[in-house]
Amino acid sequence: MTQAPILEIHGLSKAFGPVKALSDVQFELKRGEIHALCGENGAGKSTLMNMIAGVLQPDQGDILIDGTRVSIPSPAAAQRLGIALVHQEIALCQDATVAENIYMAAINARRMPLMNFQKLYADAQKVMDLLAPIPVRTKVADLSISNQQLVEIAKALTLDCKVLMLDEPTAALTESEAQRLFSIVRGLQERGISVIYISHRMAEIFSLCDRVTVFRDGHYVATDPIKAVSPDDVVRKMVGREITQLYPDKLAPKEPGRLLLSVNGLSDGSRFTDVNLQLRAGEILGIGGLIGAGRSEIAQTICGLRPATAGTVALDGQGLRIRNYSDAVKAGLVYLSEDRKGSGVFLDMPIAANISALDLSKLTGTLGLLDRKAEDRQAAEMTKRLGVRMAGIGAAVSTLSGGNQQKVAIAKQLSVEPRVIIMDEPTRGIDVGAKVEIHQLLRQLAGKGVGIVVISSELPELIGLCDRVMVVREGRIAGELAADELGEEAIIMLASGVQNSSNQQKQAQNVA
Amino acid sequence: MHADIKAPSEARRINFARLASMREAGLIVIILALCIAMSFASPHFLTWGNFRAMLMSFSIEGIVVVGMTILLIVGGIDLSVGSVVCFSMVVSGALFLAGLDPWTASLIGIGVSALIGAAMGFFVTVVGLNHFITSLAAMVIVRGMCLVITKGTPLSLFTLPPAFKAIGQGSFNNIPYVIMIFVVVVAIFDFLLRRATAFRKVFYTGSNEKAAQFSGIKTRQVKFWVTVLCSTLAGLAGVIYMARFGAATPTFGAGMELNIIAAAVIGGASLNGGSGTIFGAILGMALLSVVTSSLILLDVSVYWQDMIKGCILLAAVSIDHFLHRKKS
Numbered sequence: 001m002t003q004a005p006i007l008e009i010h011g012l013s014k015a016f017g018p019v020k021a022l023s024d025v026q027f028e029l030k031r032g033e034i035h036a037l038c039g040e041n042g043a044g045k046s047t048l049m050n051m052i053a054g055v056l057q058p059d060q061g062d063i064l065i066d067g068t069r070v071s072i073p074s075p076a077a078a079q080r081l082g083i084a085l086v087h088q089e090i091a092l093c094q095d096a097t098v099a100e101n102i103y104m105a106a107i108n109a110r111r112m113p114l115m116n117f118q119k120l121y122a123d124a125q126k127v128m129d130l131l132a133p134i135p136v137r138t139k140v141a142d143l144s145i146s147n148q149q150l151v152e153i154a155k156a157l158t159l160d161c162k163v164l165m166l167d168e169p170t171a172a173l174t175e176s177e178a179q180r181l182f183s184i185v186r187g188l189q190e191r192g193i194s195v196i197y198i199s200h201r202m203a204e205i206f207s208l209c210d211r212v213t214v215f216r217d218g219h220y221v222a223t224d225p226i227k228a229v230s231p232d233d234v235v236r237k238m239v240g241r242e243i244t245q246l247y248p249d250k251l252a253p254k255e256p257g258r259l260l261l262s263v264n265g266l267s268d269g270s271r272f273t274d275v276n277l278q279l280r281a282g283e284i285l286g287i288g289g290l291i292g293a294g295r296s297e298i299a300q301t302i303c304g305l306r307p308a309t310a311g312t313v314a315l316d317g318q319g320l321r322i323r324n325y326s327d328a329v330k331a332g333l334v335y336l337s338e339d340r341k342g343s344g345v346f347l348d349m350p351i352a353a354n355i356s357a358l359d360l361s362k363l364t365g366t367l368g369l370l371d372r373k374a375e376d377r378q379a380a381e382m383t384k385r386l387g388v389r390m391a392g393i394g395a396a397v398s399t400l401s402g403g404n405q406q407k408v409a410i411a412k413q414l415s416v417e418p419r420v421i422i423m424d425e426p427t428r429g430i431d432v433g434a435k436v437e438i439h440q441l442l443r444q445l446a447g448k449g450v451g452i453v454v455i456s457s458e459l460p461e462l463i464g465l466c467d468r469v470m471v472v473r474e475g476r477i478a479g480e481l482a483a484d485e486l487g488e489e490a491i492i493m494l495a496s497g498v499q500n501s502s503n504q505q506k507q508a509q510n511v512a
Numbered sequence: 513m514h515a516d517i518k519a520p521s522e523a524r525r526i527n528f529a530r531l532a533s534m535r536e537a538g539l540i541v542i543i544l545a546l547c548i549a550m551s552f553a554s555p556h557f558l559t560w561g562n563f564r565a566m567l568m569s570f571s572i573e574g575i576v577v578v579g580m581t582i583l584l585i586v587g588g589i590d591l592s593v594g595s596v597v598c599f600s601m602v603v604s605g606a607l608f609l610a611g612l613d614p615w616t617a618s619l620i621g622i623g624v625s626a627l628i629g630a631a632m633g634f635f636v637t638v639v640g641l642n643h644f645i646t647s648l649a650a651m652v653i654v655r656g657m658c659l660v661i662t663k664g665t666p667l668s669l670f671t672l673p674p675a676f677k678a679i680g681q682g683s684f685n686n687i688p689y690v691i692m693i694f695v696v697v698v699a700i701f702d703f704l705l706r707r708a709t710a711f712r713k714v715f716y717t718g719s720n721e722k723a724a725q726f727s728g729i730k731t732r733q734v735k736f737w738v739t740v741l742c743s744t745l746a747g748l749a750g751v752i753y754m755a756r757f758g759a760a761t762p763t764f765g766a767g768m769e770l771n772i773i774a775a776a777v778i779g780g781a782s783l784n785g786g787s788g789t790i791f792g793a794i795l796g797m798a799l800l801s802v803v804t805s806s807l808i809l810l811d812v813s814v815y816w817q818d819m820i821k822g823c824i825l826l827a828a829v830s831i832d833h834f835l836h837r838k839k840s
Contacts, residue, residue: 305725305726324728324730325725325726325727325728326728326729326730328728329728335726337723337726339722342720342722342723343720343722343723343725343726344723344726345720345723346716346719346720346723346724346786347719347720348719348786348787349715349716349719349786353712353715353716357716357723357724357727357729358727358728359728360709360712360713361709363709364709368708368709368710369707369708369709370707370708370709370712372707412727
């Protein structure tokens with residue numbers, strides 16, 4: 001019985017409404033192994049993790065722990081079974097000490113009215129020291145992001161777990177911090193803890209893990225010992241799919257427009273360095289890269305939404321002096337935020353007011369009064385052009401679906417007739433119909449000579465929509481792919497730092 | 513094309529201000545109902561004398577409510593208005609006693625009130641403190657300044673020229689100037705808030721500050737100037753009070769801020785910013801005033817009055833909470 005895998009998944013399915021997130025997947029975690037789980041965004045990795053951690057309930061299928069079928073109705077039940085999940089996002093109480101955070105679950109369960117801080121600090125320090133010498137009396141807010149990540153892991157360890165799931169733990173870590181995390185994970189392995197490790201970075205997977213399982217579009221693809229495959233194989237298994245969505249026709253390669261936007265040596269002193277970028281009129285340029293690579297920061301800095309420490313931005317050959325975003329808007333350079341609800345739209349305000357927010361001056365008559373008729377006219381025109389489905393332009397944006405909210409946000413950008421539009425994740429979280437419409441709109445705009453930059457984490461979107469793709473890795477331009485070089489593998493390799501097939505094994509070993 | 517444009521603008525009329533106008537209509541109904549009930553309960557209620565007294569009692573505070581409402585819409589709050597009203601009064605009064613003519617003294621009083629607003633605006637937008645704490649500190653500091661200037665004793669200003677006193681005490685065709693000033697201030701700012709581009713930015717900033725920044729709106733400037741406006745209007749109210757009372761008391765206006773915030777919130781201003789109307793806030797003020805007047809006429813002990821006003825505030829905020837929760 002000791003040979004039974006600690007965790008087995010058989011025929012697990014989960015649907016969210018009409019969307020099948022997982023269909024009939026299987027997974028096996030051996031005792032004391034580090035098992036990588038790979039797949040694109042939307043492949044179903046997080047759904048599986050959440051079901052194992054008791055956050056979600058499967059529609060069908062079995063979860064076996066130590067060979068016994070179990071049901072995991074809640075996160076607390078998962079803890080009792082010895083399963084711990086470290087989320088990608090840090091969820092700590094920033095104002096509490098490290099020790100209080102580590103033992104939060106235990107403190108919560110205690111019946112004693114008073115805290116024994118002496119014992120709390122001593123116990124917490126013991127756990128923390130296994131990972132790193134972080135003083136447990138420190139407030140979490142005073143720790144670096146990477147140390148906070150380590151506190152999250154320490155918290156998981158106090159639950160006396162047998163299975164530890166790490167969801168992209170290195171997303172926020174620097175290279176050296178990641179290295180420290182790897183040695184910690186290996187230490188856990190030696191203590192007999194089994195680890196499920198989710199990551200997009202091939203080098204990490206190949207230096208750390210024993211086996212790798214690949215999911216694609218909610219289906220199980222394969223499980224292999226890491227020694228039997230190459231990063232190329234894994235990437236191919238992750239991708240291996242046709243692009244089924246319709247994308248508009250691309251720019252004919254023979255007619256590149258004049259140089260429209262040119263960014264030289266742009267740095268912000270923290271998140272990215274020495275970024276160069278050229279955009280031609282009528283072109284859709286894609287920017288790819290992992291989440292947290294610095295793509296949004298670059299775009300926001302170009303538009304004056306964040307301060308730059310070095311570099312120049314020129315539009316139509318003329319150097320721009322952008323001190324703030326309204327300077328950029330005046331020059332014809334607009335930015336669509338990736339966080340639609342947080343910074344894209346005014347949810348409780350009418351559609352018409354949302355669309356006019358970017359440039360009120362052209363709707364302002366004498367005496368500084370707003371011309372409401374002109375505002376309504378503009379809103380009526382823009383919503384018609386973008387096909388916004390709504391009760392009326394007076395309706396609050398919160399009454400619209402995600403796709404239509406996004407169209408309102410785009411209408412706002414278009415209302416100033418921009419020359420360059422930078423769109424950050426323009427189709428994130430919206431339905432396929434609206435997505436296709438937005439893609440067609442972008443191509444139409446490009447046809448009229450507007451320069452468009454699309455930042456996207458969705459590889460099919462980058463490949464299907466863009467004429468050219470630049471990939472950002474850790475705040476630098478990792479490479480650029482022309483139309484005929486575009487492919488999911490090529491982008492993933494640039495984004496995850498695997499240069500080419502011949503030296504990747506060597507690189508993996510170097511990292512180790 | 514013409515038909516296309518007409519349809520949506522009709523929809524705007526229905527939807528745009530629906531929540532706000534529902535609230536305003538509701539308040540009017542409640543106020544009217546109270547008035548009718550009171551006219552049966554007390555023969556003194558439905559007289560011009562009583563109405564004039566009620567209007568006088570909230571006219572000057574109403575000017576402060578205007579500024580507070582705009583500040584609430586931008587997502588701020590100002591606890592210092594009571595102190596600033598008093599400060600404007602005390603500074604103008606002291607300057608008059610020092611020999612300045614009362615008009616210049618009043619302008620200086622309003623000016624220093626604006627400076628207090630600018631100082632709070634600085635701490636909010638440049639230093640990065642929040643409005644609540646900043647204005648709490650200002651409330652105490654400015655009150656302290658009033659006590660320092662007057663050495664704790666009221667300034668007697670009976671020597672104010674009659675032309676100046678008339679602002680607070682005189683009337684034209686039996687309509688007090690105070691009420692006229694109040695109506696003019698309310699009309700101007702209600703109109704501007706609905707129509708002026710500059711005030712539209714106040715709504716954007718209060719509704720979603722980040723989205724406003726991402727629309728090129730300089731939200732820090734917006735917040736700064738609204739803070740200054742609120743203090744300036746408090747300063748204006750201060751000099752009118754001086755003209756009305758012919759005195760400047762260093763403890764005047766203590767606790768006024770709560771009444772004013774309550775009125776604005778009952779009138780539909782949200783403490784989360786992004787919504788509110790001047791008209792609604794004035795109705796809120798009117799409701800509180802009618803209630804107070806009713807309680808006095810019904811001979812209810814003063815000790816009950818605050819309690820009842822507090823309950824009205826709680827009820828208004830609860831209704832607001834449920835309306836918003838339903839929406840999301």
